[in-house]
Amino acid sequence: MMTADEKHLKKMKAIKEKQDQKIAAADIERGVSILLAGPGKGKSSSAFGMLARSLGHGHKVAVVQFLKGAMSTGEERFFTSHENVDWFAMGDGFTWETQNRQQDVDSAEKAWAKAAELLADERYNLVILDEITYMFKYQYLEFQPTLDALKNRPTTMNVVLTGRGPKQELIDAVDTYSHILEEKHAFKDGVKAQAGIEW
Amino acid sequence: MMTADEKHLKKMKAIKEKQDQKIAAADIERGVSILLAGPGKGKSSSAFGMLARSLGHGHKVAVVQFLKGAMSTGEERFFTSHENVDWFAMGDGFTWETQNRQQDVDSAEKAWAKAAELLADERYNLVILDEITYMFKYQYLEFQPTLDALKNRPTTMNVVLTGRGPKQELIDAVDTYSHILEEKHAFKDGVKAQAGIEW
Numbered sequence: 001m002m003t004a005d006e007k008h009l010k011k012m013k014a015i016k017e018k019q020d021q022k023i024a025a026a027d028i029e030r031g032v033s034i035l036l037a038g039p040g041k042g043k044s045s046s047a048f049g050m051l052a053r054s055l056g057h058g059h060k061v062a063v064v065q066f067l068k069g070a071m072s073t074g075e076e077r078f079f080t081s082h083e084n085v086d087w088f089a090m091g092d093g094f095t096w097e098t099q100n101r102q103q104d105v106d107s108a109e110k111a112w113a114k115a116a117e118l119l120a121d122e123r124y125n126l127v128i129l130d131e132i133t134y135m136f137k138y139q140y141l142e143f144q145p146t147l148d149a150l151k152n153r154p155t156t157m158n159v160v161l162t163g164r165g166p167k168q169e170l171i172d173a174v175d176t177y178s179h180i181l182e183e184k185h186a187f188k189d190g191v192k193a194q195a196g197i198e199w
Numbered sequence: 200m201m202t203a204d205e206k207h208l209k210k211m212k213a214i215k216e217k218q219d220q221k222i223a224a225a226d227i228e229r230g231v232s233i234l235l236a237g238p239g240k241g242k243s244s245s246a247f248g249m250l251a252r253s254l255g256h257g258h259k260v261a262v263v264q265f266l267k268g269a270m271s272t273g274e275e276r277f278f279t280s281h282e283n284v285d286w287f288a289m290g291d292g293f294t295w296e297t298q299n300r301q302q303d304v305d306s307a308e309k310a311w312a313k314a315a316e317l318l319a320d321e322r323y324n325l326v327i328l329d330e331i332t333y334m335f336k337y338q339y340l341e342f343q344p345t346l347d348a349l350k351n352r353p354t355t356m357n358v359v360l361t362g363r364g365p366k367q368e369l370i371d372a373v374d375t376y377s378h379i380l381e382e383k384h385a386f387k388d389g390v391k392a393q394a395g396i397e398w
Contacts, residue, residue: 045249
């Protein structure tokens, strides 16, 4: 009869074999597009985590923030000083803060013009389009130019897109899509948004 | 009759009023505990995004990685040089790589001893327990000491826990829980894990 340790070893060898097969099967080398959407916490923060990872590999990265801009955030303060980061916080804040549709649309168009430039620039290994989904949701931007730019980008480029309520066409277009559910949130239990966590 | 702009303004004013009420209602100032779990991409990367945010606010942070350790990652390379970061990659790799239960348990216990020390140290504004859920799932660690350490930590401390298959008691204990679903993943379509994205 096998001991517990022997059983563990046998099971792990079997898992390892399967894992190795999966890794060998995934042999396409190219940049990926990732969509992080849904109501839960973790969309923008995950994008910024990948940004840090990417910098750890010596990559050049760019960020366009479509909503944030009016307020200084921890991520902006932390990353903008890095030589391999180009950061464009081009929003005017939440729509209910600006209360001015035309101003929102103008900001969205400027932000998109910058994003389009970055998505065509092969020097970047990673481009983050933070909270871009709202631009389509609110009809501040047309969707087709984003779809085209994603398709035509340099093959080495990774792209991360974040925000709630993504269009089905965007979900269809990306390689990876995580839907982040909000099971619980401290804010709803009366805890103030914490520096370093929410901003 | 109202113009489209006037309608927008009226709607935004109403939203702003509700948002301001929500913000005013969330007046508790204390550190939060956040669990990022589920099969989708974005758990550890979100934790590292919050780490960057936190550093942007001048906070002191610590990371214990319960699985990673054998392999150098982009996040480790990027963050460990920062003076406000203490980084402990204390795992030996995936269980199917070590294939040695006793070695895994020993590593888990050492990692937990370090985590317990950090969770009691009020100099840290943020402590990340990366992939800790697996330690309970595989029964490498007892759960109660983690639960106690979370409850008894300094009130100013934020904690982020990541990994798949969290215990219900952990979900119950944390303030914020995002469940990350994997709707699509590039790897499953044959794309190799990309540096800067997956590691």
